[in-house]
Amino acid sequence: MLLDFARLGSWRLLLGLIAALVGAFLLLPIALIVALSFGSSQWLQFPPPGWTLRWYEELFADPEWLGSFLTSFQIAVVVTVLSVGIGAMASFGLTRGEFRGRELLRALFLTPMILPVVVLAVALYAFFLRLHLNGTFIGFVLAHLVIALPFSIIAISNALERFDRDIETAAIVCGASPLEAKIRITLPGIRLGLMSAAIFSFLASWDEVVIAIFMASPDLQTLPVRIFGTLRQDLSPVIAAISTVLIALTAGLMALAALLRKDARS
Amino acid sequence: MTFLDIRNVSKHFGSVAAVSNVSLEIARGEFVTFLGPSGSGKSTTLYMIAGFFEPSAGDIRIDGAGILGLPSNKRNIGMVFQRYTLFPHLTVAENVAFPLRVRRRPQAEVARKVEEMLALVRLDRFADRMPAQLSGGQQQRVALARALAYDPPLLLMDEPLSALDKKLREEIQAEIRRIHRETGVTILYVTHDQEEALSLSDRVALFNHGRIEQVGKGRELYEQPSTRFVAGFVGHSNFLDCTVAARNDHRADVVFPDGSRLPGTPVHRGAHAGAAAGLMIRPDRVRIGARGAAATSAGVDAVLSDATFIGDTFHFVATTAWGAPVSIRVPASAPMPHQHAVGDRVRLSWDPGQARLFDN
Numbered sequence A: 001m002l003l004d005f006a007r008l009g010s011w012r013l014l015l016g017l018i019a020a021l022v023g024a025f026l027l028l029p030i031a032l033i034v035a036l037s038f039g040s041s042q043w044l045q046f047p048p049p050g051w052t053l054r055w056y057e058e059l060f061a062d063p064e065w066l067g068s069f070l071t072s073f074q075i076a077v078v079v080t081v082l083s084v085g086i087g088a089m090a091s092f093g094l095t096r097g098e099f100r101g102r103e104l105l106r107a108l109f110l111t112p113m114i115l116p117v118v119v120l121a122v123a124l125y126a127f128f129l130r131l132h133l134n135g136t137f138i139g140f141v142l143a144h145l146v147i148a149l150p151f152s153i154i155a156i157s158n159a160l161e162r163f164d165r166d167i168e169t170a171a172i173v174c175g176a177s178p179l180e181a182k183i184r185i186t187l188p189g190i191r192l193g194l195m196s197a198a199i200f201s202f203l204a205s206w207d208e209v210v211i212a213i214f215m216a217s218p219d220l221q222t223l224p225v226r227i228f229g230t231l232r233q234d235l236s237p238v239i240a241a242i243s244t245v246l247i248a249l250t251a252g253l254m255a256l257a258a259l260l261r262k263d264a265r266s
Numbered sequence B: 001m002t003f004l005d006i007r008n009v010s011k012h013f014g015s016v017a018a019v020s021n022v023s024l025e026i027a028r029g030e031f032v033t034f035l036g037p038s039g040s041g042k043s044t045t046l047y048m049i050a051g052f053f054e055p056s057a058g059d060i061r062i063d064g065a066g067i068l069g070l071p072s073n074k075r076n077i078g079m080v081f082q083r084y085t086l087f088p089h090l091t092v093a094e095n096v097a098f099p100l101r102v103r104r105r106p107q108a109e110v111a112r113k114v115e116e117m118l119a120l121v122r123l124d125r126f127a128d129r130m131p132a133q134l135s136g137g138q139q140q141r142v143a144l145a146r147a148l149a150y151d152p153p154l155l156l157m158d159e160p161l162s163a164l165d166k167k168l169r170e171e172i173q174a175e176i177r178r179i180h181r182e183t184g185v186t187i188l189y190v191t192h193d194q195e196e197a198l199s200l201s202d203r204v205a206l207f208n209h210g211r212i213e214q215v216g217k218g219r220e221l222y223e224q225p226s227t228r229f230v231a232g233f234v235g236h237s238n239f240l241d242c243t244v245a246a247r248n249d250h251r252a253d254v255v256f257p258d259g260s261r262l263p264g265t266p267v268h269r270g271a272h273a274g275a276a277a278g279l280m281i282r283p284d285r286v287r288i289g290a291r292g293a294a295a296t297s298a299g300v301d302a303v304l305s306d307a308t309f310i311g312d313t314f315h316f317v318a319t320t321a322w323g324a325p326v327s328i329r330v331p332a333s334a335p336m337p338h339q340h341a342v343g344d345r346v347r348l349s350w351d352p353g354q355a356r357l358f359d360n
């Protein structure tokens, strides 16, 4: 290959430097937030004059933050379950089915990924207004399902395409019904795809803010919405603390997804 | 008595006739291979028996009962696929146990049967391995154990060894022959490797363009091919252009382009007087003699144009007076080859009964 890293010679040093700078640029705000959440300054002073867990204590003592955390978590879990379930069924249809308009249907399933989120949010808001779903749990779930589903369909379709269909056929010849063969053989065979579908669906809902702002009501707010709302009133280190919690969960899940990918390759 | 009865079966995919009017009767315990070039309909026929495709016409019966109404999972047929199809998340033992588990057999029976099957394919020590930890040959042997675990009366195999190298292939072929002897299962085996077909099976069904050209023992196909395709596909052969001069019941006299006349070549069908035909003679049945000496035997004059020594045989190519190449194989143990060199003018002869005449 023209740009073989091993053959770049001393350019590698420069490349490494640029990569480090870009990495720092991306990670610095996160590191800053995490540091501030442990800082003792009320005014988010940097560097912090001392260290404390006070903001975390305040955070976990505040029923509103806890409520939002729980709301976010519940929505994300329900979205994950539905997204993987529907995504699996859609993927079977899209990869195995032979019908006209299949590619069109696949594109349609994936449009929420390319549509500007604001457009989607406004459309969902207007639509849900008629159905009285705005501000409801179901409304949140449905809206987040729309953006989570493409992740599931991509992950599961890919896994299904790599899974040799003859293996499922072999299970059927062995005496399993087509459904039994899918449940006992094919689904375990694509489990890595199912797990990454679950992780990305969860994250799509968990840290989604634009649609959530439209969907939220005073008594049903997800974590990102509350952070956003609180930020506009006062800049408390509690926000840094909750952000850190959010980051930790997201990073943990991303690490899990990366591990799964590595597992799938080996 | 007929065990598997394939009657006038056809399969069309749109306008493509993948299988046309195939009929075949197979006895219990027989080992039959489907041999033929790529796309000749071997797999499609097998898949109709397995239940993956529904025939466009015809009937398939096992022990006199039609099976076309049954879905694949109810046909109780064993199958080994061309690609590796072990269940990747289950151990070797669990793979073999799977068909018994879906049949809800008691645990003790499952354990006993798994052990018996793994012993049959000589993989007892691999019970706890995962499929990814096995070689290709081992995987196909486990697949064989899995396919036999529920004692199906019929075992289908679709080119199960085509992904393996030659040495391993021959090793597993021997295993398959042994397992066939030990279990008595009826086997239908698809291959496009004629050596494999001839060495494994009791009978060979030769497919071409969705039809069976000929069914019979390997020797019959080799020695009494009923069509030009069979003659060309099974073993090596020479085809010499000629014209039919006279024809009686099963023999014909032919005239070669150089005017030489040859009497008494067997004809299976066709080859009417005056028609252009092809005379088929196997390379190992052609004798090389000195010109003029023994012109009494049937044959043609030619010039040796190539000679190669390939281990246990000499391979000659001779060119006839009208420019047709004739390939000749002589065992290295025969004393004759040393007398001939490239450029020699020779007489090629053969026993007329060993040649065969086909329409062009």
Ligand SMILES: Nc1ncnc2c1ncn2[C@@H]1O[C@H](COP(=O)(O)OP(=O)(O)OP(=O)(O)O)[C@@H](O)[C@H]1O
Residues within 6 Å of the ligand: B013, B016, B017, B018, B019, B036, B037, B038, B039, B040, B041, B042, B043, B044, B045, B192
């Ligand atoms: N599902 C299908 N749809 C359309 N055409 C098919 C299908 N399956 C097979 N065919 C066609 O039917 C014909 C016979 O195919 P088949 O797979 O039976 O050949 P084969 O003898 O097994 O060849 P090979 O040695 O390459 O496996 C081919 O022309 C093939 O293209």
Ligand SMILES: [Mg+2]
Residues within 6 Å of the ligand: B042, B043, B044, B158
């Ligand atoms: Mg085939």
